[in-house]
Amino acid sequence: MTVVETYPTLDQAARAMGGDAAFLGGGTLVMRAVNEGVAPARLIRVTGPGLSELRVSGDSVRIGAGVTMADVLASRDLEFLHPVARVIGGPQVRNMATVAGNLFAAHPFGDFAAALLALDARVIGAGQGGARPVADVLRDRARAGLVAAIEVPRPRDPKAFGFLKVSRVKPRGVSILSIAAYLPREGGRIRGARVAFGAMGPVPLRSSGAERALEGQSLGAAAIDSAASAATEGLDPPTDEIASAWYRKEVAGVHLKRLLTDMERR
Amino acid sequence: MAKTPVTFTLNGQSKSAFADPGQNLLDFLRRGVGDLTPKFGCGQGTCGACTVTIDGETRLSCLVLAETVYGREVGTAAGLADGAALDPLQTVFMEHFAAQCGYCTPGMLVSARALLDRNPRPSREEVIEAISGNLCRCTGYEPIITAILAVAEGRARA
Ligand SMILES: Cc1cc2nc3c(=O)[nH]c(=O)nc-3n(C[C@H](O)[C@H](O)[C@H](O)COP(=O)(O)OP(=O)(O)OC[C@H]3O[C@@H](n4cnc5c(N)ncnc54)[C@H](O)[C@@H]3O)c2cc1C
Ligand code: FES
C-alpha cells in the first residue's frame, strides 16, 4: 500500500524524504511502479506553484523541476532542446514527463539527461544555493536529493549542439541509444567538445574517446571518422530487450558519424 | 487506510469522490466515479487506452495519481457526445470503420479531439504524431487516420 504525503514546498518535501519514499514528479515512472506494486511505501508530492518556472538569465535558462517536455517544446528560449523533447515518449507522456524526472529515469530512458550532460547543465538541489554539474547527480542518483531546478547554458551558436535518438519504432520507440554533441568552435576549431550517450551505460555517459578525437580539430571527415571509431572506448552498454550490448557497441560509432556529418553540413 | 476526497470537474460537471491511497486516475474514474470510457490496457503508459484530458491536455490516466486532479478539469470520451448528438469524430469513426474491437477507440477519440481543438486542420503527419501514443491492435491505423483527416477537411469546407 502506498501512502501519499503532500507538502506545500519542495524544501518541506525534501525534509520528508528517506529510504522508503519516492518523490512524485510527472509520475510516468513512479506511477508505473505504484501500479505494479513495487513502489516505495511513501510517495512525496508538492502542490505549491513555482516548480514549473522557466527563466532566462543572461546566457542560461533555469528549468524548474516540474517543467515537462511539452513545456520545453512550447518555449522559444529552449528551441535548441526541441529536437530532444520532441522524441521523448508520445504526446501524453510529453505532457507529463518532467525534465528533473529524466535525470532519474532508469536505462534505457534518460534521453534528455544525455542532452543536459553534453550541454554541461548544472543542478540546483532543494534548499541549496549552489549548483552541481549534472554528471555528479548522474553518478550517484540514489543520494542526489531533490532537484529544484536545472540550469542549462544556452549554446552561443545553436548549430554547435546536435542530438540524435536511435530507436526501432518511430515515432515513440525507446532508445537503442541516443547521442548529444556540443561542439563549440573558435576560429574553426572545436574547443570544449562534449559528447554524451544515452542508453550506453547504466546512466547517460560522456564519450571521452569521441571528445578527444574532436578536440582542437575542425569538424570534417577525418575528425568525424576518428571520433566514430573511438566512440565506445571505455563504455560497457547493457543488454536488454531492445538491443544487445554487442549491437549497441557496433552501431554507436555509425550513428555518431551520421550525427556529426549532419552537424558539419548545417 | 485514509481515503482522500477529490472534487473536480468531469466533462463539465462537478464531481466528488474518495480516492484510495496511491490510486491512479483510471481506476478512480472507472470504479470511484463510474465513467467506464477510459480503458485499462497496460497500466504502464504504453497503450494509451486510458487517455483523458486534464485541463485540455492529454494524459495517461493510469499514470496520474488520482488525488492530483483536485480542482482540475478532466475530459473523457464520455463527454464527446451531446446527448444523442455525436461528436463529428465519432460519426467519421463509424463511417470509416475506424473502430473494430473498439478497445482503443475512447483513447483515440480523446487524443484526436485534443489535436483538433488545438489545430483544426492538421496534416497527415500531425495526425500520426497525435495518435502515436495510442496503440490499436485491429485496424492498422489507416482508417483512424483517414477518419480524423475527414473531420479536419469537413471543417475546412464548412
Ligand atoms: C510510454 C513511455 C515512454 C517513455 N519514453 C521515454 C523516452 O523516449 N525517453 C526517455 O528519456 N524517457 C522516456 N520515458 C520515461 C519517462 O517518462 C521520462 O524519463 C520522464 O522524463 C520521467 O519524468 P517524470 O516526471 O515522469 O518522473 P517520475 O515518474 O515522477 O519520477 C521518476 C524518478 O525521478 C525522481 N524524481 C522526479 N522528480 C524529481 C525531483 N525534482 N528531484 C529528485 N528526484 C525526482 C522520482 O523520485 C523517480 O525516482 C517513457 C515513459 C513511458 C511511460
Ligand atoms: S492503460 Fe494507461 S497507457 Fe495503457
Ligand code: FES
Ligand atoms: S479497434 Fe481494436 S484495438 Fe483499435
